[in-house]
Amino acid sequence: MAEIPKPKVGFYGFTGCAGDLLTILHCEDELLDIFNAVDIRSFLMASSDVHDDEELDIAFVEGSITTDHQLESLKGIRKRSKVLVAIGSCACFGGPQAARLGCGDWEKRFKKVYGEVKHTVAEPRESHPLDEYVKVDYCIPGCPIDKHQFFFALTRLAKGMPVELTTFPVCAECKWNENECLLLKGELCLGPVTAGGCNSRCPNHNLPCVGCWGPTSEANVASEINLLKERNFSAEEIVNKLRLFGGAAMVRRFADLLGIKTEEPAGKPRQKKARKPVAAGKAKKKTASKSPKAKSGKKR
Amino acid sequence: MKALKLKKEDLYAYLESLKSYGELWGPVPRGERYVYARLTNVREVALQALRTILPPKKFFVPPRFNMFRYSEDRYTEVFDDVKPRVLFGLHPCDIHGLMILDELFLERFPDPYYRKRREATAIIGLSCIPDDKCMARSTNTHAVEGGFDLAFNELGDEYLVWVGSSLGDDLVRLNLDLFNEEIDAQDLQKYLEWRRKRDSRYKLNFDLTGMPDIMELSWDSDLWQELADKCLACGACSMVCPTCNCYNIRDVSDLSLESGVRERHWDSCMNKEYALVAGGHNFREARAERLKLYYTHKLKAFITEYGKPSCVGCGRCIDTCPVNINVAEVIRALKGQEVKV
Amino acid sequence: MSLNRIKIESLARVEGHGGITVEFKGGKLSNVTVDIHEGPRLLETIAVGRIPSEVVSLTCRICAICTISHRYAALRAMEKALEIEIPPKVHLMRELMHCGEMIESNALHVFLLALPDYLGYPSAVHMVPDHAEDVQAGLRVKKFGVKLMELTSARPIHGENPVIGGFGKYPSKAELLRFKYEAESLIPDAERGVEILRNLRQPTYMEEGMTFMCIKPEHDRYGWVGDRILVSTGEEFNAWDYRKLTNERVVPHSMAKRSRFQDKPYFVGALARFNLLGERLDGAAGEHFRRCYNLSWIRNPMYNNVAQAIETVWALEEVPRIVDKLVAYEEDPEIVAPSRDRGAGSAAVEAPRGTLYHHYEVADGKVIRADIVTPTAQFLDMMEQHIRVAAENLLKEGDTEDVELKLEMIARAYDPCISCATHLVKVRGI
Amino acid sequence: MTDNSQIAASAPSANPFMPEQMRIVRRSDLTSDVRFFQVRPVDMERALSLDYKPGQFMMVSLAGVGEAPFSISSTPSRPGMLEFCIRKVGRLTGELFKYKENSIIGVRGPYGNGFPLEKMIGKDILIVVGGLGVAPLRSLLLYILDNRDKFGKFYVLHGARTPAEMLFRKEFFEIKERDDLECFLTVDNDPTSQWPFNKGVVTDLFPKIKELDPGNTFATICGPPVMYKFVVAEFLKLGIPKHQILMTLERRMHCGIGKCGHCAIGSIYTCLDGPVFSYWDVLHMKDLI
């Protein structure tokens, strides 16, 4: 096959903890290979050698958008990049800072923290994931991402191929690792509704999944909520847990289940995620429509 | 089949001598459950174990393994973890489970990855008294006549040891002195008594002979949608079932982009993308359809094809599903009984 | 020379988004600001109304570089609030995970972020052709730190294994011993960093006296955790009086709040720890300290790099000491349950870049107030001051070549962590 | 235990998952997104001994990309090579389109039941194809033409959306000229207005079938899903028995040899027991289409 030139890659970070970019920097054994495989044009956290106005083949973007300035940079990155990949739960779902999305109290909370000072450095706004503003080609979830899934995506994209990410929830890997099920032991485990790919790290350590990879593509949140209620968890606690890392995705996809009123984000029309599994919309309606109890007895 | 006896007190000594054949594996506790683990210390073996979290299929088709290493257009087979092993403590249902996998993986187009691991492994069965989740009597998998190299049957302070293969015979010879070849009428009595006791302990008793018909007639039942509303589609039931065998293949490139591996890992028909094909058509988009496939496979298709269900009654799905969808509940529901789902 | 304004839009090789603006009027310096344009996250407001365990998972996400320190501080504060006494084995595990972060973060900063400045490369990757061994040594040490964090916390970043009252799972003795031996074998690599930095001439154009602060360890050895705070003025404070020390305020050019002590900027970090506790350092680290220390250390922030290098050696020496004690325990303790569902607790731990405070108030099992003060928020004023002095001196001497780099180097010497600095602030229940 | 590890990849291996090396000897575009590939085993011995049945498929394998099933479009009566016609739809097909003539690809097979030629011999044959359905049926068509004397009357109906989208257009024009079969072509619409043949859907061609002995006829259909319902209705109207109506079905496949489970329908595997099924199978086996 023909020699393909090394793809030009940029790494960018917006609001978040920098954990996804740091996960990449933590790959001591592979770092040099990464720099060999692709032509890294920008990685501010690792290098001051940045080229910030050229065309890119792939842009990896971490963090959510919380200032006007970031929004402008994001649009710039989108314009310059063939493929834009959101990495980490903040970029994919808005992150923990989006856990109160839709509650309508952002300004109040902002004032609580910063008072009346008018900031000159940035015009702040409530946290939203990238796909609220620009087309996102792939979402690699995780708080932070897992390096193997990142390498898989990187190698696929470097060869110009599409990427398939884990479609199972955490439970599948949890069984591979032969853990005792914590949900069955009465703990509040979000494994069944959380995207897999982390190798079920928390259940491996006898700890329930807190949902840090955000919702899986076919999360049956209604059933999970019913189950947890049967186990005597309060609705508030369940909803808090679901929203902490599920952020905008949980809020939007499961708003009626979580008892949340959704407000559309200021201005921008919502873009559809490119790699949403086909007809996710249909399944969503199905799971979201009625509780199973309401359902039985009715004719379908 | 040859039968011998081994004193219970000699079990550990015998297990120790098995190590000269290969790695010794057996059930050990994990929290309140059990898993098959390497027995470096033979006394760690949990003889009271009923079902392990994962069935022995994990030895022959590991959850994730590499089939090939490739570079450019050359493929090199990988058999890294094929090594002589003794699996001790398989209950009859699990041995039956392996026999079902044998049919799938060894008959038409034998799968070398399965075959090599299987051939390198000695299987030693162990009898058990069922708990309230076992339904092996209904599936007629509560006793074994084959599929093992040795099978230990509890008999008071001794084990009755069935030798099921020539490899089994070799294994006995690793420490022949421990075995007693004289079986008397009393032993037969004890054995029959033990069988009666075992058979009387089954709490789950189903007549599965008519299941294909019942499934056929329930094709359009509301039941499937009702189950689907609860089902978390997490796939755990498939992972733990000894006869579920679906897998996916994916090529994972090294960072050099020039070489990599063709990897195989467990899949489940409960996975949403299980039947998704290029262009976006999904043959089993609805969770209800996927659930139906799972139970068609367990309770209908296999019976039609081989005259027996592909459920071996191990009870793992009963022990695993967080929302209590399992083969027993589904049978009850299909038969119009009250269910807890 | 017609310099009006130096603007470094984005600081490279620091965590988070910050810049520096230096303005001149009529040849005189008029204004210096370290601008933090990291977006706000308001994480403390997200904490309110949640159960303590969730808040621990949340607040460690403030920063990936200091995730262990955040988690450690949060756990200590929550355990105080909920009156939980943790068993000694849990203490030891926490010390071990803390070592992991110190080793990782310090090695990353010394070898991969600071050294390129001194040696004149844009990044560690660019250093490889000429200094492969140094980069490799740094990577080995850093990798060990990452693995140690993974071992103890379940993941290199944001591991959930350390929980209120204990750990979900403990590593086996065999694993622990493997880490002990590896730590021992890596000490020469860490010492390499000390040697390189010791032989380099530190720039002096920013020198200016400073106030230092750090935690006073509970024992008489060197350490990073305790309930009292030492100040170089000779004063001592209780950690729960952190408000008196830090006095946060909001400034328009920064999404991070600013702290001052007695209306003066102050320094926290390895340099502060060494200035205040350096004589407590033992082992090879102690020897290095005594060899390297000089009076410039109280005026020159660039020595923070040297202090971090030596501290990495100390942390590597500490790992075997902790492991030896850990393997003596046969049983893994159960997770200790809270003895009450209301209360308040503040705790301090030394993050690699300085003292970190977490404070929580809990009522009816829910957090009603969260307050976090990070090291970067504390030293930003000090950093601004050093940059101002540097700019003035450089201007005076007409030394304007590479002035951006020279100022940036000062900022980097602090090892700032801007995401940390941006999300912390007190909030009362809403 | 890594015996076998150096099996020459160009010879058939004991490992059914091991792809054989084949060379792309010819490729050409049939439409904007469908490409014709002719491949030949690198090993000449093997090339000459290649054997398969019309209706069978092969797994095409690209290192680092993956594998996917494709029907064989060539006929075993013209040995030494294999032909495929492949639509670019995803990862593997996307990559395959980047492969030029002379490149080496991996192929394994043949798999599947194929058409029941033994039963079809001596019978009348009716082939109905639409769109990419040509892929498997071209094999049968060419096979019958090469063994024309073994079959009875022979009808071929071929439909496409537009003339440009008609696969193997030239080949069919030539076949149409032959006098040992009746071949009718149709397009749904014709933007060029140059189309000399029928316009309309493929079922419109059925009145042209005059002399079939329905009880003695095998009818085959392959095409886009919408086609099946209407065409099968026509077959039934003609009086062709349900078990003599044959169709090839598609399912997700990862192995092609009945192991991975993805193509399971009830008790059968599409890859082993199919992909050719009769309409009777479809009727009595739930879930088949």
Ligand SMILES: Cc1cc2nc3c(=O)[nH]c(=O)nc-3n(C[C@H](O)[C@H](O)[C@H](O)COP(=O)(O)OP(=O)(O)OC[C@H]3O[C@@H](n4cnc5c(N)ncnc54)[C@H](O)[C@@H]3O)c2cc1C
């Ligand atoms: C028996 C059979 C014969 C076929 N014959 C032809 C043919 O002659 N010409 C042609 O263009 N196409 C044919 N197909 C369809 C072809 O297999 C798919 O288009 C192909 O798998 C798409 O692969 P991809 O990697 O490009 O797509 P992606 O969407 O990227 O698919 C990813 C993977 O999913 C699986 N998969 C996806 N779609 C299918 C599918 N339809 N069938 C089976 N597995 C799938 C494969 O493992 C594939 O590698 C046939 C399918 C079957 C089952």
Ligand code: SF4
């Ligand atoms: S412990 Fe959690 S992740 Fe594991 S199986 Fe149970 S619910 Fe799923």
Ligand code: SF4
């Ligand atoms: S188990 Fe859950 S919380 Fe833990 S790492 Fe995985 S997704 Fe995150």
Ligand code: SF4
């Ligand atoms: S269906 Fe359930 S009971 Fe039957 S073999 Fe599978 S896991 Fe065991």
